[in-house]
Amino acid sequence: QLQLRESGPGLVKPSETLSLTCTVSGGSIRSSSYYWGWIRQPPGKGLEWIGSMSYSGSSYYNPSLKSRVAISVDTSKNQFSLKLNSVTAADTAIYYCVMATPSLFDPWGQGTLVTVSS
Amino acid sequence: EIVLTQSPGTLSLSPGERATLSCRASQSVSGNYNYLAWYQQKPGQAPRLLIYRASSRANGIPDRFSGSGSGTDFTLSITRLEPEDFAVYYCQQYGGSPLTFGGGTKVEIK
Numbered sequence: 001q002l003q004l005r006e007s008g009p010g011l012v013k014p015s016e017t018l019s020l021t022c023t024v025s026g027g028s029i030r031s032s033s034y035y036w037g038w039i040r041q042p043p044g045k046g047l048e049w050i051g052s053m054s055y056s057g058s059s060y061y062n063p064s065l066k067s068r069v070a071i072s073v074d075t076s077k078n079q080f081s082l083k084l085n086s087v088t089a090a091d092t093a094i095y096y097c098v099m100a101t102p103s104l105f106d107p108w109g110q111g112t113l114v115t116v117s118s
Numbered sequence: 119e120i121v122l123t124q125s126p127g128t129l130s131l132s133p134g135e136r137a138t139l140s141c142r143a144s145q146s147v148s149g150n151y152n153y154l155a156w157y158q159q160k161p162g163q164a165p166r167l168l169i170y171r172a173s174s175r176a177n178g179i180p181d182r183f184s185g186s187g188s189g190t191d192f193t194l195s196i197t198r199l200e201p202e203d204f205a206v207y208y209c210q211q212y213g214g215s216p217l218t219f220g221g222g223t224k225v226e227i228k
Contacts, residue, residue: 047157047165047208047219062216096164103212104155106176108164 002027004097004109012091012116018084022097022109029078030055035100036073036080040093041111048093052100053080087116120144120211122220130228137196139207139223146189147213155212156185156194159222160205168207169194199225 008020022036029036037052051061053071061069065084073080084091092115098105121144131137147153152172157165167176169185172192182197196203204227209220 046221047210049217049219060215064216103153103217104167104170105157105165105210106167108166111164 002099002107004099004107006095006097006109006112008112008114010113010115012087012114013118014088014116015086018082018087018091018095018114018116020082020095020097020112020114022080022082024078024080024099029073029080030075032056033101035102036071037098037100037105038071038082039096039098039105039108040091041096042090042093043113050082050084050095052102054102089116092116119216120147120214120218122209122211122218124207124209124220124223126223127221128224128226130226131199132228133199133201135199137194137199137203137225139194139225141187141192141194141209141220143190143192143211143213145214147211148188149213152188152192153211153213154185154187154192155210156183157208157210157219158203158205159208160202165208196225201227 003025012018035052038050053059055073068085070083094111096111097109123142125140154172156169159165173185184195206222206224208222
């Protein structure tokens with residue numbers, strides 16, 4: 001059964017870059033059927049899709065974040081990553097990594113809280 | 119951007135009762151299929167996929183969960199609420215970009 005787990009710093013300073021990694025286990029990231037994505041949820045609020053990428057490099061992003069976001073896939077490590085630059089307090093959220101098929105999200109990682117604060 | 123509006127914000131019901139949740143899209147999300155999904159999120163957990171294409175249950179989802187609707191109006195029904203069904207439910211559209219979610223409906227124990 002495919003499982004995803006996020007890792008990365010829980011605290012990022014304003015104006016810096018948020019970097020998270022998702023490790024995929026129980027299956028290969030090298031699947032032409034799937035995309036690998038990120039969704040975030042500010043504490044106590046709703047869900048926002050950030051973007052998705054296939055292992056071959058096809059990607060699409062939420063236009064509201066596109067100028068600040070990069071998703072990459074590392075097939076050698078069965079991982080994919082998120083970078084979000086120039087963060088502010090508004091980027092404080094639980095960040096989930098997900099498998100996407102390509103626009104449905106299942107499964108999800110457990111989520112990791114990232115707080116933007118000095 | 120397609121905006122999804124969920125109602126009610128909170129639904130207070132007792133176990134065994136029927137729940138009816140609504141999701142309305144600002145424009146049609148239907149084409150060859152109805153591009154509307156539902157997710158369940160329990161406290162402290164990640165969401166999980168319940169329904170896709172408006173009415174198809176995801177793997178392992180009990181048949182007390184059902185979805186319906188087309189165009190701009192969609193409904194998630196839970197026929198007999200079990201204790202584990204009290205959670206927040208989100209709809210998501212994938213008929214247009216960007217992919218968007220509704221604000222959620224909380225189903226709480228009355």
